[in-house]
Amino acid sequence: MKQIKIGNGAFSASEIALGCMRIEGLSQKEAERLIQTAMECGINFFDHADIYGGGRSEEVFAQAAGMCPRVREKMILQTKCGIRPGMYDFSKEHILTSVDGSLKRLKTDYVDVLLLHRPDTLMEPEEVAEAFDLLYHSGKVKYFGVSNQNPMTIELLSKYTHQKLMINQLQFGLMHTGMIDCGLNANMKNSPAVDRDGGVLEYCRLKEITIQPWSPFQYGFFEGVFVDNEKFPEVNAKLAQMAEKKGVTNSALAIAWILRHPARMQPIVGTTKADRLQEICRASDVALSREEWYELYRAAGNQLP
Numbered sequence: 001m002k003q004i005k006i007g008n009g010a011f012s013a014s015e016i017a018l019g020c021m022r023i024e025g026l027s028q029k030e031a032e033r034l035i036q037t038a039m040e041c042g043i044n045f046f047d048h049a050d051i052y053g054g055g056r057s058e059e060v061f062a063q064a065a066g067m068c069p070r071v072r073e074k075m076i077l078q079t080k081c082g083i084r085p086g087m088y089d090f091s092k093e094h095i096l097t098s099v100d101g102s103l104k105r106l107k108t109d110y111v112d113v114l115l116l117h118r119p120d121t122l123m124e125p126e127e128v129a130e131a132f133d134l135l136y137h138s139g140k141v142k143y144f145g146v147s148n149q150n151p152m153t154i155e156l157l158s159k160y161t162h163q164k165l166m167i168n169q170l171q172f173g174l175m176h177t178g179m180i181d182c183g184l185n186a187n188m189k190n191s192p193a194v195d196r197d198g199g200v201l202e203y204c205r206l207k208e209i210t211i212q213p214w215s216p217f218q219y220g221f222f223e224g225v226f227v228d229n230e231k232f233p234e235v236n237a238k239l240a241q242m243a244e245k246k247g248v249t250n251s252a253l254a255i256a257w258i259l260r261h262p263a264r265m266q267p268i269v270g271t272t273k274a275d276r277l278q279e280i281c282r283a284s285d286v287a288l289s290r291e292e293w294y295e296l297y298r299a300a301g302n303q304l305p
Helices: 028-040 052-065 092-106 125-137 151-160 178-184 200-206 233-246 250-259 274-285 290-299
Strands: 003-006 011-014 017-019 045-047 076-081 111-117 141-147 165-171 210-214
Touching: 017 028, 028 052, 028 274, 052 092, 076 092, 092 111, 092 125, 111 165, 125 141, 125 151, 141 151, 151 165, 151 200, 165 200, 178 200, 200 210, 233 250, 233 290, 250 274, 250 290
Parallel strands: 017 045, 045 076, 076 111, 111 141, 141 165, 165 210
Antiparallel strands: 003 011
16 A cells, blocks of 8 residues: 655555444444454554544444554544534534544544544634644644635634644545536536635645545435446446456546545545455555546546536
């Protein structure tokens, strides 16, 4: 597994991360195998959130990993906070309480990365900055970032925080390409030209913020997986043709497509099946040419202007 520099290069991590949203439904044996497979494949970055499984996912992970100092030093743990039932909450009190809860469930003294999970329009950035300072200086959090936030929200937050925002977790994949469509269709009046996120791709590249694509196999907003889905015959035919040529699965090729982008994104894959994870990780060894990348982009239903 290749390593990439995160954010401004403060630390390096596996270029593919394991998302742990759904592991609360696994038996301990299944969870142990999943984590072991991830680490054997070179994944050392594990993505969590306080709301995943109502907190149960973090507990299952820590138990299955056999969390202890020897295990902990081999992992980079990321968690997220800010989503509450029916609302978002970036208050100082909630951030601090949430992190303490995650630390307890993960059986660790610190997390490597804390992300603010979706934007809170009632955010008071001064409060967030106070919370970040307390977490950083207490050693509970090393690095910080956001999730699903546009450039102006990040700029507002960055004005007050003393810690650089290193990561922005965004939905992206072959069937969810809005943040590149608008750049390709600049100065056009067609639908793909609509900039719905303030040029977040280019912004993150300029600011050295690592984009973490979440749900890279989904289409729409949690509408389902597009890989091997009969609703999308053209892109799957192209994936199958190219995957066979390169000796990998369609899913691995879909991740390789993301990794080919020079933004050096770090996709979060959320499979709970160890065998499938092993296959997906082979994406790290797949090289796509410029021609192949655009072939897949067009096969996904995108037209070049």
